[in-house]
Amino acid sequence: MSTNTLTPAAPAPAKPTKPWEASISDRIKTAAIFLGSALFTVGLVAVTPLKGKLAYAIVFFIAFVVIDYIYNVVKGGRAAGADSLFRGFVTAAVCLAITPIVSILLTVWVRGHKGVHWTLFTKDMHSNAFQDPANQGGLLHAIIGTFLLVLFAMIISVPIGVLTAIYITEIKGRFTRPIQFLVQAMSGVPSIVAGLFILASIVYPLTKTLNGFEGSLALAILMIPTVARTSQEVLLLIPQDLREAGVALGGTQWRTVIMIVLPAARSGLITAMILGVARVAGETAPILLLAGGNNSVNWNMFHGPMGSLPNYIWQSFGTGTPDSVTRAWAGLLVLLAIVLILFGLARTLGNRKVGK
Amino acid sequence: MTQTPPVTPPKREITTKPRFSDKVFRGVVTGGGLSSLIILGLILGFLLYEGYGTFKSQGFHFITSSNWNAVVDANGLFNAKASTFGIAAMLIGTLVVAVIAVIVGVPISVGAALYLTFYAPQFIRKFMVTAIDLMAAFPSVLFGLWGFFVLESSGEYWAKLLNKYLGWIPIFKLPTPYVQHSPFIAGLVLAIMIIPIVTSVSREVFSQTPLDRIQAAYALGATRWAMIRAVAFPYARSGIVGGVMLGLGRAMGETVAVYTVLNIVYQVNWHILFSAGGNIASMILLKFGEASPQEIKALMAAGLVLFLMTLLVNSAANYIVNRSKSGR
Amino acid sequence: METNTQPNTLSSIASKREVKTAGTQAMGVGLEARGIHAWFGQKHALANVSMDFWPGTVTALIGPSGCGKSTFLRTLNRMHEFIPGAAMAGEVLLNGEDIYAPGTDVTKIRLKVGMVFQKPNPFPSMTIAENVLAGLKLAQLKTANKDELLEECLERAGLWSEVKDRLNTHGGALSGGQQQRLCIARALAVRPQVLLMDEPCSALDPGSTLKIEETISHLSSSVTIVIVTHNMQQAARVSDYTAFFLSDGGPGQMIEAGSTNEIFARPKDQRTENYVTGRFG
Numbered sequence: 034m035s036t037n038t039l040t041p042a043a044p045a046p047a048k049p050t051k052p053w054e055a056s057i058s059d060r061i062k063t064a065a066i067f068l069g070s071a072l073f074t075v076g077l078v079a080v081t082p083l084k085g086k087l088a089y090a091i092v093f094f095i096a097f098v099v100i101d102y103i104y105n106v107v108k109g110g111r112a113a114g115a116d117s118l119f120r121g122f123v124t125a126a127v128c129l130a131i132t133p134i135v136s137i138l139l140t141v142w143v144r145g146h147k148g149v150h151w152t153l154f155t156k157d158m159h160s161n162a163f164q165d166p167a168n169q170g171g172l173l174h175a176i177i178g179t180f181l182l183v184l185f186a187m188i189i190s191v192p193i194g195v196l197t198a199i200y201i202t203e204i205k206g207r208f209t210r211p212i213q214f215l216v217q218a219m220s221g222v223p224s225i226v227a228g229l230f231i232l233a234s235i236v237y238p239l240t241k242t243l244n245g246f247e248g249s250l251a252l253a254i255l256m257i258p259t260v261a262r263t264s265q266e267v268l269l270l271i272p273q274d275l276r277e278a279g280v281a282l283g284g285t286q287w288r289t290v291i292m293i294v295l296p297a298a299r300s301g302l303i304t305a306m307i308l309g310v311a312r313v314a315g316e317t318a319p320i321l322l323l324a325g326g327n328n329s330v331n332w333n334m335f336h337g338p339m340g341s342l343p344n345y346i347w348q349s350f351g352t353g354t355p356d357s358v359t360r361a362w363a364g365l366l367v368l369l370a371i372v373l374i375l376f377g378l379a380r381t382l383g384n385r386k387v388g389k
Numbered sequence: 390m391t392q393t394p395p396v397t398p399p400k401r402e403i404t405t406k407p408r409f410s411d412k413v414f415r416g417v418v419t420g421g422g423l424s425s426l427i428i429l430g431l432i433l434g435f436l437l438y439e440g441y442g443t444f445k446s447q448g449f450h451f452i453t454s455s456n457w458n459a460v461v462d463a464n465g466l467f468n469a470k471a472s473t474f475g476i477a478a479m480l481i482g483t484l485v486v487a488v489i490a491v492i493v494g495v496p497i498s499v500g501a502a503l504y505l506t507f508y509a510p511q512f513i514r515k516f517m518v519t520a521i522d523l524m525a526a527f528p529s530v531l532f533g534l535w536g537f538f539v540l541e542s543s544g545e546y547w548a549k550l551l552n553k554y555l556g557w558i559p560i561f562k563l564p565t566p567y568v569q570h571s572p573f574i575a576g577l578v579l580a581i582m583i584i585p586i587v588t589s590v591s592r593e594v595f596s597q598t599p600l601d602r603i604q605a606a607y608a609l610g611a612t613r614w615a616m617i618r619a620v621a622f623p624y625a626r627s628g629i630v631g632g633v634m635l636g637l638g639r640a641m642g643e644t645v646a647v648y649t650v651l652n653i654v655y656q657v658n659w660h661i662l663f664s665a666g667g668n669i670a671s672m673i674l675l676k677f678g679e680a681s682p683q684e685i686k687a688l689m690a691a692g693l694v695l696f697l698m699t700l701l702v703n704s705a706a707n708y709i710v711n712r713s714k715s716g717r
Numbered sequence: 718m719e720t721n722t723q724p725n726t727l728s729s730i731a732s733k734r735e736v737k738t739a740g741t742q743a744m745g746v747g748l749e750a751r752g753i754h755a756w757f758g759q760k761h762a763l764a765n766v767s768m769d770f771w772p773g774t775v776t777a778l779i780g781p782s783g784c785g786k787s788t789f790l791r792t793l794n795r796m797h798e799f800i801p802g803a804a805m806a807g808e809v810l811l812n813g814e815d816i817y818a819p820g821t822d823v824t825k826i827r828l829k830v831g832m833v834f835q836k837p838n839p840f841p842s843m844t845i846a847e848n849v850l851a852g853l854k855l856a857q858l859k860t861a862n863k864d865e866l867l868e869e870c871l872e873r874a875g876l877w878s879e880v881k882d883r884l885n886t887h888g889g890a891l892s893g894g895q896q897q898r899l900c901i902a903r904a905l906a907v908r909p910q911v912l913l914m915d916e917p918c919s920a921l922d923p924g925s926t927l928k929i930e931e932t933i934s935h936l937s938s939s940v941t942i943v944i945v946t947h948n949m950q951q952a953a954r955v956s957d958y959t960a961f962f963l964s965d966g967g968p969g970q971m972i973e974a975g976s977t978n979e980i981f982a983r984p985k986d987q988r989t990e991n992y993v994t995g996r997f998g
Contacts (some may be wrong), residue, residue, distance in 0.1 A: 047754040047765065049804035052817040053795065059819070087547065109822045112857040116612035123508060126500025130588065131517060133581045134524050137535050144538075196421020204418055214707060215425040221635070221703030222696065223642025224529075225670045226432065229692040232685075233435040254428060261425070287414030308526075315528020318644035318674060343530055350534060350649075358538075365531055376526050380519070511801070601838040605900070608796060610828035610907060611855035619855055623842035 066104060070096035094125055141366050148363025157340070158328035163352040167359045172367065174330040175345035178245065179368075181334055182324060182341055183310055185249035186256050191306050193253075194260025198305075201261075202268040203276075203290055213265075220258035227254040228319030236323070245331070245339030248324030252313040260309040267301030268294065300382045307379040311372050317343035342368045432696060440690030443474055450475050451690065455657055457676075459684045467683045474687040476669060476694065478657045482572065483668035483695070485661060486647060487640035489576025494583045495633050501584070502591035507613060507621070518592070525585035533649030536578035541650070544574040548662045560661050570652035572666035578650050579643055583636035590632030594625040594713060628713035634706030642699045644670035669695040747772040747941050748793065748830070748911050749810040754968070755788045758802035763788050764968035765807075768960060770911065775933060775942040777952035777977065780962035780992070785969020786945050789962070790913050793943065794830035795823050811910070828856055831909035835916045837896035839888035839903070846884040848899055852907040866906060873939075874902035875932040894925020901932060905940075912936065914944040918951065930955050949993060953981055961989045 055063070074093040078084065083092065098121040106114035148167040154176065161170030197216060201209050231251045236243065271294055279289030295302070325338030326348055342364055349361035407415070444451060446469055454475030460468040501521070505514050536544075548568040555561045598621045606616040647668050653675055654665035667675075673688050673695075680688060748770040755763040763785035770776055778786040791797040792805055795816060808815045816826045839848045849870050853860055860866050867884070871877040876898040880891070888899055897917055904912060914933075918926040933942060933955045946952050952959055959981070960974035973980065973989045984990040 047752065047806035049754070049756045050806055051798070051804050052819065053798040053823065056819040085546070087543075087550075109824070110857070112612050112615060112824065112855075113822065115857070116614040119614035119617070120508065123500045123504035126497045127504040127509075127517065129497045130501040130584050131520060133535075133584075134520050136539060137524075137527065137531065140535055140539050141531070193421050193424045196418050197425060200418045200422025204415060204422070206419065206422075208419075208422065212422050212425060214704070214711075215429060217707040217711075218700055218704050219425050219429060221638045221642070221699050221706075222429075222432070223644065223670055223699055225644040225673055226436075226642070226692050226696045226699075229673070229689055230432045230435055233439040233689055234431060237439070254432075257425065257428070285408055285411050285414075287411055290414070311526045315530060317528065317530040318670070321645075321674065322677060343528065346530055346534075347645075361534065365534060368528060369531060372526050372528065373523070376523055599838075601834060601836060602840060604796060604799065605834065605838045605840070605903075606851075606855055607799070608794065608827055608832035608834075609852035609855050609903065610824045610826075611852075612824055615855040615857070619843075619851065620840065623840075 062104070066097065066100050070100055073100075094121070097121065138369075141362065141369050144359070145362035145364075145366030148359040149366060153363065153367070157330050158345075163349050163357040163360060164354040165356060167356050167363060172342065172345050172364055174327060174340040175342045175364065176367070177330055177332070178324070178327070178340040178344075179314060179342045179371075181332070182245055182248050182252060182320070182339060183314055185246060185334055186252035186313055187306065187310060189249065189253040190256040190260055190309060194257045194305070194309065195264050195302060197257070197261040198264035198268055199290060201265050203286070203294065216258050216261045216265075219254075220262065222254065223318075224251075224255055224316055225318040225322070227251040228322035230254070231319070231323055243323055243325040243338050244336055245324050245334040248320050248339060248341070249334065251319035251323055252316060255316060255319070256309040256313045259312045260305050263305035263308050264298075264302055267298045267305060270301070271297050304379045304383040307375050307382070311375040311379065314372055314375070315343055315368050317347060320344055321347060342371075429700075433693075436689050436693035436696060439686055440693045442469075443687040443690040446470075446472075447474050447687075452480060452694065453477050455655065457655055457687075459681055459687075461681070467681060469683070472683070474684075474690070476672070476691050478655055479667050479669045479672045479691070480694070481657050481659075482666045483641050483670075483698075485659070486572050486575045486579055486651070486666065486668055487637055489573060489661060490579035490583055490640040491633060491637050492580075493577060494580035494636060495587055497580070498584050498587035498632075498636070499591050499629060502588045502595055503617060503621075505588075506592055506595040507617060521585050521588050524581075525589070529582065529643060529646045530649070532578055532582050533646040536574065536646060536650040540577060541570070541574060544571075544577055545569060548573050552662050560659055562660050563663050564660060565663070567664040568662050569664045570650060571662050571664050572651065572658065573661045575647050575651040575666065576661070578646050579640040582643065582646060583639050586639060587632045587636040590635060590710060591625065591629050594628030594632070594710075595621055598624045625713075627709055631706045631708075631710030631713060634702055634709065638699045638703040638706060641668070641702065642670055642695065643668070644674055647671040648674050747812065748943075750789070750793065751808040751810065753789060753792055753807035753809065754805060755785065755792055755797060756802075756804040757800060761968040763792075764970050766962075766971045767807075768971065768974060770941050770943055771958075772910075772941050773938055774957040775937045775944060775955055776958040776960065777956035778943065778945045778960050778962060779947075779949060779952050780969070780972075781964075782947075783969070784962040784964045786962040787915055788969070789971075790915055790943060790945050793911070793913055794827050794832055796827075796832060824856060828852070828858075828907050829909055830911045830913060831904035831907065832913045832915065833897070833900050833904055833917045836920050837893055837900050839891075839896050839899050841887065841889050843888065844885045845880050845888050845891075845899060848888045849902045849906050851903055856907065858907065870902040870905045873905055873932075873936060874898045875928060875935070876902055892925065894921050894928055897921060897925070897929060898932060901929075901936075905936075909940065911941040911943065914942065916945050916947060919947060926951070949981075953977060961986075961992060963988055963992070 070093055073096045074089055077092055078088050098118060101117045101121060102114050105117040150168050152168065153171040155173060156171035157174035158170045158172070197212065200206070201213055228251050231247050235247055235250065240247070275293055275297060276289055279293040280286065284292070320341050320343050324341055324344065326344050327338040327340040329340075331337050331339055346361045346364040346368065349357045349364060451474060454473065455478035456473040456475050458473050460471035462468045505517060509517065545568050548571060551561050552563050552568070556563070602620045603616060606620050611619065648671035651666050651671065652664045653667040653671055655667065656665060658665045669691050673692055676684065676688060750766060750768045753763060753766045754761070766789055778790060780786050788797065793809055797803050797805060805817070809817060811826065811829060840851055843851060846867055849867050850863060868877060871880065876895060879895060888896060891899060918929050921929065930951065933944065936942060944956065956977045958974065959977040961972045961980065962969050963972045964970070973984060973986045980989065981993050984993060
């Protein structure tokens with residue numbers, strides 16, 4: 034047995050390496066397989082009656098997987114071959130999952146940006162029809178409507194959602210598990226059912242007319258589970274000793290929750306709220322049943338139908354002329370931009386450390 | 390040594406008399422916590438109240454027949470006896486599009502989750518997880534319009550191919566050569582819509598595979614695929630089943646996207662490539678506009694059926710997911 | 718250190734073992750580490766370790782926590798690279814070939830250099846028999862007679878008589894020590910040349926520890942064993958060679974290696990002596 038240096042070795046000029054990562058020759062081989070299958074694909078599609086994007090995609094995928102499989106079997110045996118097949122499958126799966134996202138974002142931008150202009154944010158549709166050229170009229174009423182609908186939905190659902198989360202994490206009573214279960218069940222309620230419920234419980238027996246507030250109620254039902262579940266996750270991250278410290282200092286439970294736990298979870302709770310808003314801002318079905326359509330700005334949530342972005346998009350799309358369809362895509366672009374901003378905000382806040 | 394029998398002292402009860410403020414606090418929070426129970430109960434109650442008449446007059450035919458016919462007599466009065474309401478066609482349509490969505494969407498989602506958990510380099514994983522989470526926030530009307538304007542043209546081409554080469558399978562037959570706005574395309578749109586939820590549930594259960602078992606497999610000379618098959622799948626199986634059912638629940642309740650993409654025809658249609666179909670939610674939206682008060686009551690009954698179906702599927706899914714998360 | 722006349726219990730345990738050198742050295746060196754360094758991100762965890770592991774011997778790696786001995790062990794079958802941000806330098810030669818050479822099939826390396834972990838980790842979804850044969854299934858290897866192999870591996874791991882009547886029950890029902898021996902049997906089934914053991918007894922009670930130690934001494938004639946242990950008595954009982962690792966705040970280093978006898982009776986380095994005599998902080 035070779036005994037090592039007895040005196041500490043002089044700092045060796047060893048450089049950290051990662052020999053397990055793909056070496057240049059590995060990369061070249063992969064690139065070669067990739068290129069080879071691409072050439073094969075082009076050739077095969079050229080000489081056979083196969084045609085179209087689909088043919089290219091499928092032939093390329095099969096060619097790549099087969100060549101890679103053969104290469105790996107020769108190099109490492111059947112097990113390595115099976116591994117390469119499966120790697121091909123999961124890579125294809127993730128590509129298929131990402132493709133629609135890219136396609137949707139591109140489509141909205143390409144078809145929508147033509148319809149976006151300044152008056153969109155300053156005018157409403159009370160003196161224009163949907164088939165008018167897309168630079169006339171605007172969706173001010175829809176933006177204000179969506180803002181009001183979501184604001185009221187938020188005012189109703191955030192306290193309920195946060196209280197539910199507090200019940201689950203702080204009180205831990207007899208009903209904790211059933212309530213957790215019910216909140217999850219509630220998140221699966223179809224949006225149209227929420228709309229029907231408000232019709233059945235409020236519109237038909239009581240008000241008999243449609244207004245914005247009824248739309249907000251339906252949105253609130255859809256928003257509560259999102260707020261409750263996200264808040265619950267955030268509150269569970271608050272360290273237990275923070276609560277114990279509060280109680281040990283002689284604080285009552287409610288003061289501990291109000292003055293220590295909730296402030297510590299503040300940014301997470303805001304994230305929960307934003308995610309809830311993003312969930313319902315584009316919700317269409319209950320809006321169509323309840324808030325009705327309105328082509329003018331309406332600031333009164335309790336009187337008269339309320340326009341909204343989903344409704345504007347829906348009406349424009351339903352009108353069906355080229356101009357109105359451009360209008361619909363422009364509306365979608367605005368709606369998507371709002372959702373994206375909210376999502377980005379939630380991400381930034383959510384990534385902050387809880388409790389700091 | 391004197392033997393004294395061990396005396397167990399009576400247990401002292403630890404009681405805290407809650408202060409008044411804490412009682413109020415607990416009351417308020419419990420009230421808030423019970424809201425989900427109250428809301429679900431109210432939904433059930435009101436839809437049952439509105440739809441009860443329809444259930445009573447139609448009986449089982451409501452879910453077994455496919456006639457939707459509101460008869461108005463000469464005086465303009467609703468004739469409850471002659472009217473028939475049955476949602477069998479839409480019930481089947483709901484299942485057809487949801488099942489297509491699951492069949493197409495689940496392999497993609499589970500594969501993507503595996504890629505993101507076990508294959509992807511750090512930066513790709515972060516980027517793709519964000520992208521897929523973002524897709525969960527897309528409004529359904531966006532999926533609908535995208536499906537109508539973009540996916541439709543490709544989808545028709547795929548449908549024709551399927552019919553050409555697999556037309557001997559009954560469900561791929563076409564009674565007449567119309568493939569526009571078929572359940573197949575609606576199913577594809579729904580498949581894309583459920584990818585985020587199924588992927589995120591699968592990712593969560595895959596990432597909980599115990600590290601020491603993963604390492605044990607690798608130390609035995611396993612390739613990544615062998616490790617996934619022997620270790621990750623057995624751990625994740627039930628969680629994935631739950632995720633799939635969550636996706637199924639979502640797909641069954643979708644309204645606007647299906648309404649936009651699908652040619653809603655009130656008949657039972659098993660030919661998924663054929664231009665006719667529908668689901669309960671989109672039918673409610675379709676008929677709601679010009680429905681008479683009695684017809685609306687029938688729509689409420691249909692809504693109740695949809696509510697119960699999704700509630701059942703979702704509860705089962707959540708039960709399975711929760712058990713697989715906490716279990717073992 | 719020759720003046721250390723006080724009968725040291727450890728050295729007396731160690732001296733009872735016969736040092737295996739002569740016969741085995743003729744078989745050639747099986748596993749050699751050459752100038753191994755290891756990093757976790759920016760942290761230099763292990764510096765410049767070179768060691769030879771002779772076939773048919775047991776080598777114990779001892780030292781305080783955080784001295785890099787487990788890290789070193791994991792570089793020997795390329796398990797080190799699973800930690801994100803890990804890096805290394807140096808060579809590990811198995812039968813004269815560098816296991817880190819580009820183009821090496823890492824799964825084949827791990828088949829030849831098996832590993833037993835700190836906590837027993839049988840696959841819970843498999844039965845006892847399936848667990849033992851899991852390696853064959855994972856690496857898609859064929860074997861002529863599965864039952865024979867199953868019995869042989871369980872026998873060598875000292876578990877056969879305890880489980881032969883319930884081979885088709887799940888491994889989770891076994892005791893901790895039995896589970897660990899099941900993991901040893903599992904590692905043996907792919908016929909490794911070297912078996913790495915990362916504190917295999919630290920989660921077990923003394924009785925089970927003793928059984929595992931018996932198993933180790935039975936195995937040592939056919940497999941090269943490298944064992945990381947916190948327990949110096951264990952090192953003295955089971956190993957032919959011992960290497961002492963230490964970190965002085967910087968990267969872990971191997972201070973001294975030699976026959977177990979010498980390390981415990983006549984350590985050459987003051988720090989080794991301090992550690993083996995328990996005078997170490």
